[in-house]
Amino acid sequence: MTEVSAKICHNVILLAAGKGSRMGDMTLGKTKAMLECGGKAVIDWMLQAILTRNDGEVVVVTGYCAEFLEQHLQRQYGSRIKVARNDRYEDDVNILRVKQVWQL
Numbered sequence: 001m002t003e004v005s006a007k008i009c010h011n012v013i014l015l016a017a018g019k020g021s022r023m024g025d026m027t028l029g030k031t032k033a034m035l036e037c038g039g040k041a042v043i044d045w046m047l048q049a050i051l052t053r054n055d056g057e058v059v060v061v062t063g064y065c066a067e068f069l070e071q072h073l074q075r076q077y078g079s080r081i082k083v084a085r086n087d088r089y090e091d092d093v094n095i096l097r098v099k100q101v102w103q104l
Contacts, residue, residue: 010056016043017063017089031065034072043069044076051080058082063089 020032027035033043043060050058062069063086070083 010054012050012054012056012058014043014046014050014058014060016069017061017066017086019064019090027064029065029068031062031069034065034069041072043073047077047081051077059084061086063087 014033016031016033018032020027020035023032023035026032034041036042037045047058047060058081060069060073060081061084066085066087070085073081073083
């Protein structure tokens with residue numbers, strides 16, 4: 001597989017608000033985005049790939065265990081990404097929060 005070096009993304013929204021209930025006990029107290037795979041959190045794999053190819057905004061929508069995920073994102077990425085919290089993650093689908101993000 002060849003490495004792509006060109007900037008190919010413009011604006012990206014990652015939906016990371018859900019509980020990950022299908023993951024069972026693995027997500028008790030943390031989001032599925034924070035599950036480790038290959039020595040780092042799943043969201044870190046995604047964000048590192050996106051940030052190397054992105055020339056626009058990157059927004060992560062949080063919800064379940066939002067503080068935990070938001071602290072991690074701030075520590076790892078600082079102002080390189082934005083966060084939009086969906087406090088109603090259990091009541092509605094994240095796509096509704098996406099609409100609000102684009103209207104900011």
